[in-house]
Amino acid sequence: MNVLVMYDRQTDTLWSQLIGEAVEGELAGTKLEYLASWMTTWSDWKTRYPDTVALEKGYSGQVDPYTGYYLSEEAGVIGEDHVDDRLARKQWIVGVSLGDEAVAYPFLALNKESIVMDTVGGTPVLVIFDKNTANSAVFDRSTSEGVLTFEIEEGLTLVDQETGSTWDGLTGEAIEGSLNGETLRRLKSTSSFWFGWKDFYPDTKVYGELVEVK
Amino acid sequence: MLIQKLGRLGILVVGAWVISACATSTPPANVTPVGGGVEYSIITLLPKDSIRSIDNPRFLDIPEADLEYDADELVIGVEFDGEARAYSIDLLSRREIVNDEVQGRPIAVTW
Numbered sequence A: 001m002n003v004l005v006m007y008d009r010q011t012d013t014l015w016s017q018l019i020g021e022a023v024e025g026e027l028a029g030t031k032l033e034y035l036a037s038w039m040t041t042w043s044d045w046k047t048r049y050p051d052t053v054a055l056e057k058g059y060s061g062q063v064d065p066y067t068g069y070y071l072s073e074e075a076g077v078i079g080e081d082h083v084d085d086r087l088a089r090k091q092w093i094v095g096v097s098l099g100d101e102a103v104a105y106p107f108l109a110l111n112k113e114s115i116v117m118d119t120v121g122g123t124p125v126l127v128i129f130d131k132n133t134a135n136s137a138v139f140d141r142s143t144s145e146g147v148l149t150f151e152i153e154e155g156l157t158l159v160d161q162e163t164g165s166t167w168d169g170l171t172g173e174a175i176e177g178s179l180n181g182e183t184l185r186r187l188k189s190t191s192s193f194w195f196g197w198k199d200f201y202p203d204t205k206v207y208g209e210l211v212e213v214k
Numbered sequence B: 001m002l003i004q005k006l007g008r009l010g011i012l013v014v015g016a017w018v019i020s021a022c023a024t025s026t027p028p029a030n031v032t033p034v035g036g037g038v039e040y041s042i043i044t045l046l047p048k049d050s051i052r053s054i055d056n057p058r059f060l061d062i063p064e065a066d067l068e069y070d071a072d073e074l075v076i077g078v079e080f081d082g083e084a085r086a087y088s089i090d091l092l093s094r095r096e097i098v099n100d101e102v103q104g105r106p107i108a109v110t111w
Helices: A042-048 A067-071 A107-113 A194-200 B002-006 B062-068 B089-095
Strands: A005-007 A014-016 A021-024 A038-041 A053-055 A092-098 A101-106 A115-120 A123-130 A135-140 A150-154 A157-160 A166-168 A173-176 A190-193 B017-022 B039-044 B074-080 B083-088 B097-102 B105-110
Touching: A038 A042, A038 A135, A042 B062, A042 B074, A042 B083, A053 B062, A092 A107, A092 A115, A092 A123, A092 A135, A092 A194, A101 A107, A101 A115, A101 A194, A107 A115, A107 A123, A115 A150, A190 A194, B074 B089, B074 B105, B083 B089, B083 B097, B089 B097
Parallel strands: A053 B083
Antiparallel strands: A005 A014, A014 A021, A038 B074, A092 A101, A092 A190, A115 A123, A123 A135, A150 A157, A157 A166, A166 A173, B017 B039, B074 B083, B097 B105
16 A cells, blocks of 8 residues: 555564554564654744754755655555545545544645544544644643643644643643643654555544434 | 645655555454554565665754755654754655664654
């Protein structure tokens, strides 16, 4: 299903990037630990982290060879495994997989709402999306004061209805109020094309999809 | 315009080696259908290291970085124990992996 495969030089084991796990070789079955990262613009990142450094590129500007690919209808190098046309193949989604449930949150839906509160695999989640940069993060809404529900105060600053504390939506940190200093547990999420996500998670739900009530 | 920006974003699904997986149509009840429940085959498109990882990354302070990075250039940002680093997605699109170490922690930044 068109996912980057890596090898380690120490053992030649093969590792799948999407699931962070060794799939073939001596270390097969080993899981890599995911660490929190954000995808955003350089200007946004250096504003948030004024002491940041940046990887030396050796050139200026952008020369991405995949520009034509992103805009095309082609899906990966070998085509897809099965058709699931709930979303267009190249539509971007934020993917969350917890317990035995996977949910795809389309960028187009997140663009309208900025924050979504949901439950995935029994965990109450908060999905936050910055429509200016496509940066996103997903957090567990459980805290020492129970499960919180959030509203946007301004931009990506949130306030919870249970304690009235103010939160930085992208870091999940309470910055004011009775929960000041507490940080929401960040959950693993992936920004992906729909075609890649649904091949790996064929039973995925799609946020915003109407489900038939029987 | 968001669609314009989306046109520049990279993807998670490209590589020199490719996994192709077929989900089993009726997974057994005791097997989690995601991730490890799929069968797969690996197709080799290019020899190893046709796409060279970045193994000895060097970093620039903001004033130097501003000479190489556009304001709207997408980056992957990480922050550990107070140290923040940004990795150009434009460069990662071509090199795929940066092997780095931040605050003593060995990490692989992948695209």
